[in-house]
Amino acid sequence: MYYYISMKNSVKNIAVWLLIITLCFSFISVKAQDEAFDTRYYWLYSSAIPAAWKLLADIPTTEVTVAVIDTGIEFDNPHLKERIDLRGHNFVPSASVNDVNDKEGHGTAVAGIIAAIPSDNMNYYGVCGNIDVKILPLKVYSDLTGALQIQYIIDAIYYAIEMDVDVINISIDIPHYDEGLQIACLAAYENSIPIIASAGNKGNEYYSYPSSCYGVISVSALSLYNNDYFLSSPFSSYNDRIDLSAHGEDIYTIGLDGTYKFLSGSSFSCAIVTGAVAVLKAVDKDLTPLEIETILCSSADKLTDEGRNNYYGYGKLNLFSALTLNVDSLIFQSEEQKPSEDTPAFSFSYQNHKNLLSCGLSYGLWLEKNNKVSSAGDSSFGKTDVTQWDNIISVATGDSFSLGLKSDGTLQYTGFSGSYALNVAHWSSIKQVSAGAFHTVAVTNVGTVLATGSNSAGQCNTGIIAGVSTAECGSMHTVCLRSNGTVRSVGTNFFGECNTSNWTDIVSISAGNGFTLGLKSDGTVVGTGNNRFKQIDVSTWNNIIEVFAGYNYSIGLKADGTLVYTGLATKMSSVLPELSNIKTLSCNRDMMILKTNDDEIIVIGNIHTQERTTNKIYVFNFDDVSQDYWAAPYINIVSRLGIINGVYNGTGYIYVPYVHMTRQEFFKIIIETLGVPTSNIEISLEVFKDYQDVASWSLPYIKTAYYYGYLTGNVDSNGDLYIKPTDPISRAEAATIMSRAFGLSQSPDMEYSDKDSIPFWAYEAMSYFSYLKVLNGYPDNTIAPNANLYRSEAAAIICRLYSYVLNTYTFNYASNTD
Missing domain, CATH: 3.40.50.200 (Peptidase S8/S53 domain)
Structure with missing residues (x-):
């Protein structure tokens, strides 16, 4: 039997900066900015390029x-x-x-x-x-x-x-x-x-x-x-x-x-x-x-x-x-200590179970008890068309092709390889097979190594290596374990992945993306090659009975059936500490297949069907927004951007433009307008008395806003600090938050009749964003600083902010000249 561990995460709704955006776009003078729409530059926003330019202003x-x-x-x-x-x-x-x-x-x-x-x-x-x-x-x-x-x-x-x-x-x-x-x-x-x-x-x-x-x-x-x-x-x-x-x-x-x-x-x-x-x-x-x-x-x-x-x-x-x-933040390592000097020496009798399953690019195969083969993951190019295979004793996968070793020493194969990696129909007397990105190798019953496919780095130059018990393919190199415990490798050596000639007493090998692992008979592990992500940082591992090289990470199977990990973190790595009773596994870029000692199959990673559409749904029309409503163009834009969403009322979507925007909603749209990533922000909100009132959907945005100083909180008469996430946000508060996120410059004084009612802490911000025509006043010559912000007004502000982001951080326009 087998079961799947789903890797679904809540994917942040980062501003997709999309396309049909009707952006206010003025190249010469902010003061001259009108509300003409320009869609030509959507691709800059789509990849958060203007926000990146802002960062580059301060980076050598x-x-x-x-x-x-x-x-x-x-x-x-x-x-x-x-x-x-x-x-x-x-x-x-x-x-x-x-x-x-x-x-x-x-x-x-x-x-x-x-x-x-x-x-x-x-x-x-x-x-x-x-x-x-x-x-x-x-x-x-x-x-x-x-x-x-x-x-x-x-x-x-x-x-x-x-x-x-x-x-x-x-x-x-x-x-x-x-x-x-x-x-x-x-x-x-x-x-x-x-x-x-x-x-x-x-x-x-x-x-x-x-x-x-x-x-x-x-x-x-x-x-x-x-x-x-x-x-x-x-x-x-x-x-x-x-x-x-x-x-x-x-x-x-x-x-x-x-x-x-x-x-x-x-x-x-x-x-x-x-x-x-x-x-x-x-x-x-x-x-x-x-x-x-x-x-x-x-x-x-x-x-x-x-x-x-x-x-x-x-x-x-x-x-x-x-x-x-921060690339270093992507590295994940299990806690593993070296044994003390008085720890009894570890010994084990090596048993090879690795060829019972194999992972390629986003897919994998495993051998059933009846010598049939099952699969999971991406099925493109026919690489999982294995249901008709029988009498299979081991499997191997390349990037987009699959091989099965039959009990008679011949191979079955499926998938695609333009590099002739599947040119194996004439091979016989095979006892073990392995596949890399574009090549296939097989060990014969007499210990020679056959190879076919791309030889672009010499990875198929295995003909002179004899006495081989096992061969393993990395992405572009081949590692051969000889029966005397020594190792020879051919292929790319950009990172030293083929520097294995001095290894001895090796009982198992594994080859990854530019690195190689060797398991010694005493349960320790050696590694060589690329260590940028600490994928060969294995010197503290002990009591290991098998090793596995992933794309940019390494896994060790301990004698007690648990796993140790080092290298580039993936969604899979966080699951591994929870697993036990493991017999063997195979791993690649996006998938891992594990077999337990009870013969259960566990599939972790990207196991779902490949679809052209995404899980991001964007509504373009709302039942409560007529096309002649003043904010309709803005609402259409922010909905297409995915920044402000509507509500499903059972029959259709409504935007509810006359509802006030809450503080947590406003922080979310500001973070998304900036394109600031919300993942990996580790900061406590316990300084705020009401931090538990923050909705789960807004928590990443609130943490990010607090981390970058956009959120400072409200202090009550007792000196306690509050977020007030569900309270409506006032226009003055909205302007102040925007000033923290986007900065301020000098601007002329306002002429609104109610400007004296603006709180002192918001005056400069309201003056500046009013001057930029991001925050507009009303026909009666008021700016209503203490009024709550409607969702319709928030949509208009976001559209105008896009123009501000591009003009201010990108084009270095001269001061106003009119």
Whole structure:
């Protein structure tokens, strides 16, 4: 039997900064700001880029160079000419190597999204804003025919490495795997240069390259909306290697000859993410591709409760969250002490149960008692089509393919591998099998090792290794345990993952993503390779009877059936301390399958069907808001943004515009307008007498507001401090909270007839936000500071605040000139 442990979390309703937002947008003068609506720049808000620019004003940065492998760049484009690195190169043989001028426009559009700066006539910025960034144009398309050859891309990657760039953007879709392209991507990875590539625009389940190559950050396109849901763009390809998503429809960018265009495609989603990576590199040049991937995926706005999704990857890019994420906070380690000197020596008889189950990318297999195979998780590319298999004695999974070892020593297989990792039909006399990202290895009855698939890093060079009892595949390396307890490894050695030649007395091995574990006969563990997330910090482990290497973490099975863990924390790691009586397990990026000593199967992680739609529901029409109501445009915007929600009354949704907004509701919408992440805020609210009155849905926002100083509380006559979460918020209180969150500058005095009734502590804030036309007065020339704020008024304030965020933190406009 088996059962699932659901990993659903309450996913914060981070402001999705979406799209059809009718934002007040003034480039020149705040005082001249009117209420004209401009939807062109929704993609900036969608990824919290203006909020990130605010942070960058106080963070030292260094110059970065981004290689754009594309159609070239328009050299005299006013938005880009100061950004162009003059070492650009044309890789089409029939053209001059120095001719990188863009005749088609795609490369210029991509470069503009990444790094454009304002011209004399248009105040347009790319993702990088004001940081010092150069674009190295590498042209791979023929001007005459538009033809593209993979070799041109490969040559461009090596040239970018030689030019010591910091980031590479490849908004190109190659429909098949190419070993030379994978080797070039690995070369960039080894040189700490992240490659960001688009997922492609086939609109179906499809691998494109180089986005599906190992070591590349793969980006899919996010749609605007569809009825009640946000979803992946209909044209965007999807697969189990998608890492991240960004908006890719109607992206406003620069064209040729002084034009501007709305363009759609994963190419432009890719450019948005590349701009974000360039920002991260400008802040810290030492970030590795793996660290950048981890930061982006861990900080992304989650679009489903279950974690990673084949359509969105780990979610939608949030640059603000990425800049504020502390990577070290993602590390989780079990408490494990070394035994004292007088502790009796531990000994055990090793038994190998590992091949009874196996986890690939977001899916897994396990062997039943009747030698049939069951599966859970993502079923894309046919990788879980195993129900007809029989007489299976062990299973193995790669990224997107599966193998079953039959009792007669032959293999059954299913799934997809463009790298020929499933070229195993002729193999026989097999006693053990393992699979990596793009390769398969098998140990024969005589101790030799067969290998097939990608050999891009030499991971299939196992022919000279003899006397092998077990072989394990990491992502891009292979580890072989010999019968004499020594270990030999081949493949990538970027982090020292193959430095196992001095290991002895090893009884079991496990290979992860750039690291290797070895279990010794005395129950201790050795490790080598990448330790950025402390995944090989295993020196204190003892009484271990099996080891398991996950994607960026390690697990040890103790003799008492409990587990120890070290490495990058996942939703799964928090569950492990609760488990016991474990016999064996298998783990990968998003899933873990465990087998107990009672033969129960436990599946943890992302086990649900991959869906294009998200769990985020947004209502666009309310039964109690007529289209001619003064606040209707604002209410439609905030509902689409997901910031202020309606109420379901049994027959439809109502907004209740005439109800006063509570204090806890207002703190929530301010936090979401800023794009401030609410996760990992550990702060006590017990200083407030009424902290237990805070609703569970608003608790993360209240904690975040208190942490950042937006919430200070109300003091009564006894000196006690109160949040008053359910009390209506006054207009004066709302202005004061906004001033703490967004800051204040000097502003002219107000002319409202009731200005003398403004509390002294709110006067400056009300004056400032009135001057910005964020908080407006009434037709009778009053501003009503002590009146409670209606939900309709709150919607209008939020819409105006979006304009304030962008203008103040982004465009560095001059002082008012009128």
